[in-house]
Amino acid sequence: MADQTIYSTAPPAANERLIHMARLLLKQWDVEARAIDVVQSGQMALVWKVHTDDGPKCLKRIHRPEKKALFSIYAQDVLAKKGLYVPRIIKTRDHRLFKKYGPFLFVLYDWIEGTPFDLTVRDDLTAMINALAHFHVQSTGYEPPPGVPVFSKLGKWPKHYMKRCRQLEAWKQLAALDRDDPFSRLYLEEIDRFIERGEEVLQQLLESHYEAWVEQLKKRPSLCHQDYGTGNSLRGEDGNVWIIDLDTAAFDLPIRDVRKMMAPLLFETDRQGKAKADMVLEAYEAVRPLATKEKKVLFIDLLFPYDLHELAVEKYIRNVPLAEAELAETMAYEQTKWEEISRRLASL
Incomplete structure (x- = not known):
C-alpha cells in the first residue's frame, strides 16, 4: 500500500530542529529510530513518524490541557488493551504512558498504515x-x-447553547463598529x-x-x-x-x-x-x-x-x-x- 502520510511543508531548517528534538525525546523510550519524518508542525501540534525495525511509530505532542490529555491517554490505553482498533500506546523506559516536558505531554503510539475513507463512497x-x-x-x-x-x-449542552447565543448577541457591537x-x-x-x-x-x-x-x-x-x-x-x-x-x-x-x-x-x-x-x-x-x-x-x-x-x-x-x-x-x-x-x- 502506498504511503498515505502527508508530511510537513515547514522549511528544511525548521524540520531539522524538530527531528533533533524528536531524537532527544525518544531517549525516553526503548526504540531505535532509523529515520524520522516531521508529519505535522505548528505552534502547538507536533507529530513525527518514527521509522524503526519494529515498524513505524507515531511520536506526538498532545495539543490539549494536561487534565484533558491525561483523560484521553488513559482511555486510549484501556481501549487498545480491550481490543478496540485504536493505536496502542508504547510505554516509556520507566513504564509510563507519556513523558512530560514543560507543560506538554508526549506520547508514542504504533503508527497505523491505512487509507482514508471517501464519503462519496x-x-x-x-x-x-x-x-x-x-x-x-x-x-x-x-x-x-x-x-x-x-x-x-x-449535562453541559444547555450552558454551551447559552454561551453561543450570548456571543452572537455580543458580536453585534463589533459589527456596529464596522458598518x-x-x-x-x-x-x-x-x-x-x-x-x-x-x-x-x-x-x-x-x-x-x-x-x-x-x-x-x-x-x-x-x-x-x-x-x-x-x-x-x-x-x-x-x-x-x-x-x-x-x-x-x-x-x-x-x-x-x-x-x-x-x-x-x-x-x-x-x-x-x-x-x-x-x-x-x-x-x-x-x-x-x-x-x-x-x-x-x-x-x-x-x-x-x-x-x-x-x-x-x-x-x-x-x-x-x-x-x-x-x-x-x-x-x-x-x-x-x-x-x-x-x-x-x-x-x-
Missing part, C-alpha cells in the same frame, strides 16, 4: 459510521484510573432571528429526554471522540477500521459524534439519490439503535446554528477577513437546515 461512509457506533458501545463503562481527572461534557463592511451590515440585519432560534433550541432541549439521558449515562458513561471524520479514521491494511487521534475524547451523549457527521451531509445524496445523512443514521443504528426520544435529542442538536456561530468566530474573534457572500451562504444553509430538521422532528 457508500461502503466507506457505512464502514466509518459502523466503527463509530462500535466505539461508543465498547467504551461504555470506562472508568479512569484513580488520580486521572474526568473530562465530561455530560462599512458588507459582512457586518448583513450580520446586523439578520442575526437576531438566528439568536432567537438558538434560544428556541435551548428550550426544546430542556423539554426533551436530554437531562434524563444525561443522568442515566452518568452512572455508566461512554466516550465520544468529539472530532470524528475522514481525518481520524482509516481502513487499515488488515481491513479493519482504525480510529485515531483520540486527544479530544470525553464523556458525552454518543449522538454528539453522530450530529457532527450528519450536519455537513444533510443535503448531499449518493448516486441512487439517497440522502447521506440518512445513511449515517442507518449505519449507526445497525450497531447501536436509538430510541425515538434519543433521536429527538439528536435532531434538536442539529437545529442549533453551529455553522453560523463558527463563521462569526472566524470573523470577530480570529479576525479573518470574510466576504458577505460567505455569511449569506451560511445563513441560507442554516435556514434550509432548520426547515429540514424541523420536518424530521415533527415526523417522529
